[in-house]
Amino acid sequence: MVTEIAIFTALEGKEEELGQAIVSGMNVIRQHPGCISSRAERCIEKRGQYMLINVWSSLEAHTKDFRGGPLFPQWRSHINGLFEANPPVFHYEPF
16 A cells, blocks of 8 residues: 655645645546545645645556556646646655
């Protein structure tokens, strides 16, 4: 099991729209058979920053299967044009 953390920072004036788009897009992420769970949280100090937390069955389920498959462009279509640059994305595993 691998936890993916991605940090999205909204473009100015798009803070609420990005939050709604992330929530809508999580329905696409959850369709992938390797996705165990998906949730998002909003930063208290920086209201335009969101943390997307996806739990995957394996690193490959996310990096190869999801990102290389048809669901990834569907997911990104929800949020394109609403956030700054490429979000930092890290993967974590239990120890």
